[in-house]
Amino acid sequence: xxxxxxxxxxxxxxxxxxxxxxxxxxxxxxxxxxxxxxxxxxxxxxxxxxxxxxxxxxxxxxxxxxxxxxxxxxxxxxxxxxxxxxxxxxxxxxxxxxxxxxxxxxxxxxxxxxxxxxxxxxxxxxxxxxxxxxxxxxxxxxxxxxxxxxxxxxxxxxxxxxxxxxxxxxxxxxxxxxxxxxx
Amino acid sequence: xxxxxxxxxxxxxxxxxxxxxxxxxxxxxxxxxxxxxxxxxxxxxxxxxxxxxxxxxxxxxxxxxxxxxxxxxxxxxxxxxxxxxxxxxxxxxxxxxxxxxxxxxxxxxxxxxxxxxxxxxxxxxxxxxxxxxxxxxxxxxxxxxxxxxxxxxxxxxxxxxxxxxxxxxxxxxxxxxxxxxxxxxxxxxxxxxxxxxxxxxxxxxxxxxxxxxxxxxxxxxxxxxxxxxxxxxxxxxxxxxxxxxxxxxxxxxxxxxxxxxxxxxxxxxxxxxxxxxxxxxxxxxxxxxxxxxxxxxxxxxxxxxxxxxxxxxxxxxxxxxxxxxxxxxxxxx
Numbered sequence: 001x002x003x004x005x006x007x008x009x010x011x012x013x014x015x016x017x018x019x020x021x022x023x024x025x026x027x028x029x030x031x032x033x034x035x036x037x038x039x040x041x042x043x044x045x046x047x048x049x050x051x052x053x054x055x056x057x058x059x060x061x062x063x064x065x066x067x068x069x070x071x072x073x074x075x076x077x078x079x080x081x082x083x084x085x086x087x088x089x090x091x092x093x094x095x096x097x098x099x100x101x102x103x104x105x106x107x108x109x110x111x112x113x114x115x116x117x118x119x120x121x122x123x124x125x126x127x128x129x130x131x132x133x134x135x136x137x138x139x140x141x142x143x144x145x146x147x148x149x150x151x152x153x154x155x156x157x158x159x160x161x162x163x164x165x166x167x168x169x170x171x172x173x174x175x176x177x178x179x180x181x182x183x
Numbered sequence: 184x185x186x187x188x189x190x191x192x193x194x195x196x197x198x199x200x201x202x203x204x205x206x207x208x209x210x211x212x213x214x215x216x217x218x219x220x221x222x223x224x225x226x227x228x229x230x231x232x233x234x235x236x237x238x239x240x241x242x243x244x245x246x247x248x249x250x251x252x253x254x255x256x257x258x259x260x261x262x263x264x265x266x267x268x269x270x271x272x273x274x275x276x277x278x279x280x281x282x283x284x285x286x287x288x289x290x291x292x293x294x295x296x297x298x299x300x301x302x303x304x305x306x307x308x309x310x311x312x313x314x315x316x317x318x319x320x321x322x323x324x325x326x327x328x329x330x331x332x333x334x335x336x337x338x339x340x341x342x343x344x345x346x347x348x349x350x351x352x353x354x355x356x357x358x359x360x361x362x363x364x365x366x367x368x369x370x371x372x373x374x375x376x377x378x379x380x381x382x383x384x385x386x387x388x389x390x391x392x393x394x395x396x397x398x399x400x401x402x403x404x405x406x407x408x409x410x411x412x413x414x415x416x417x418x419x420x421x422x423x424x425x426x427x428x429x430x431x432x433x434x435x436x437x438x439x440x441x442x443x444x445x446x447x448x449x450x451x452x453x454x455x456x457x458x459x460x461x462x463x464x465x466x467x468x469x470x471x472x473x474x475x476x477x478x479x480x481x482x483x484x485x486x487x488x489x490x491x492x493x494x495x496x497x498x499x500x501x502x503x504x505x506x507x508x509x510x511x512x513x514x515x516x
Contacts, residue, residue: 072211075223075253075483084185085487087204088211124220 012176020152025057027150034062037100043118044072044089046107049167069093076117098126107165109135112144139163189488190302190309191481193318194359206328208480225483226255231287232280236262239291242312246289249478277301308485316350322446323356325474329466330401333442338365343395346405347376353446371395375416392427396437403444404454430456
């Protein structure tokens with residue numbers, strides 16, 4: 001693990017992320033048999049790129065295209081009265097989620113509140129057969145009884161730390177950075 | 184950028200970035216309007232009061248629907264059936280509404296500055312739905328949204344606003360938004376209603392229709408407001424139509440892809456004839472659809488806007504977190 005400065009630390013580099021995604025795809029393929037209607041839905045904005053990367057891996061394992069959508073949860077947040085309005089992004093799901101296995105995909109699992117909002121947002125679009133949650137990083141500090149089904153890496157953090165997942169189009173530039181809070 | 188204002192009072196005081204934030208937000212809300220289930224819970228439990236001291240149908244319905252789509256409760260309050268008729272002051276009326284825990288007050292008033300006044304005396308979010316001849320910010324925003332959607336740009340766009348500019352709040356809000364985003368604005372109409380003083384804002388002023396439309400990308404027609412016209416200022420409907428009314432023949436002077444816009448309600452046969460109003464270049468009904476998306480965006484954005492003292496006393500930490508999280512790629516939850 002390399003150090004950028006005292007506060008910022010690269011937790012995962014591009015190779016590590018690629019390996020983790022491959023492993024997660026295998027887990028997904030194992031728990032959801034081929035032929036079942038699995039679709040991936042990335043949560044805006046951090047989960048979208050991740051969902052595409054996972055779908056690519058899953059597609060290779062199954063030899064078919066796995067549909068990917070993107071879901072904006074701004075309207076369903078529980079803290080809208082306590083912050084400036086978050087930027088809204090498009091919800092773009094070009095398939096019916098009803099009776100599908102929807103895998104929600106997010107980059108970091110923290111309080112669980114984003115997932116709660118995503119479940120509400122998803123319910124507006126149909127009635128999935130089941131919903132699973134896949135995250136690249138579980139950083140702890142859950143505040144709700146929600147737990148991911150697929151986790152890339154679990155890490156120890158303090159509540160004030162920042163976990164920055166960078167997944168640009170070029171896979172070589174992907175990394176996960178932990179920024180410790182100033183204490 | 185992050186929207187921080189508690190109210191939407193006018194477009195004159197907004198930065199170009201704030202206008203773009205509204206347009207971007209409205210873009211997403213427009214997509215939601217096309218879904219089978221259109222209601223989102225962003226304002227659940229909130230109360231929106233439509234305080235329309237001046238008559239309006241489409242703006243009030245548009246605000247009402249926008250609030251309902253965001254799951255807010257709506258109360259409509261019109262001057263005809265209200266205590267304002269009994270001599271209650273605007274301030275007292277508004278304070279009574281606030282005492283009932285209204286969270287948003289959407290106000291239309293014949294006095295310019297009425298929304299600004301309310302914003303100083305109320306904690307509720309105040310949205311200007313038209314104040315006198317001053318501004319009609321949501322109309323200006325929906326017009327710019329429509330132009331952007333149809334022409335894919337605002338910077339460099341040549342927009343001609345035609346009609347009674349002097350008494351038009353729609354014209355003023357259009358002018359502010361368009362100039363801030365880099366459009367070229369031409370104003371045209373009878374000299375009494377289109378004074379040269381508008382040149383000081385950076386608009387081109389002409390009283391010749393052909394000059395005004397020959398290189399226009401957009402013609403935004405204003406309604407001739409019979410109810411507001413002072414007889415001394417207005418040449419008469421027949422003369423207006425013969426000099427400035429838009430019909431198929433006259434439109435031949437304009438580029439073939441010119442966009443025809445109108446805030447409604449249309450006086451068919453006065454400022455525009457039916458063939459043009461219903462023609463392929465007309466986006467008048469798209470403006471109505473876009474108005475709903477813009478008003479949803481405004482309600483959503485100002486809901487997060489805070490009073491200065493709220494920021495200092497209670498929400499400073501979380502509000503600044505919100506600012507930070509807009510800048511990094513992903514902080515998750």
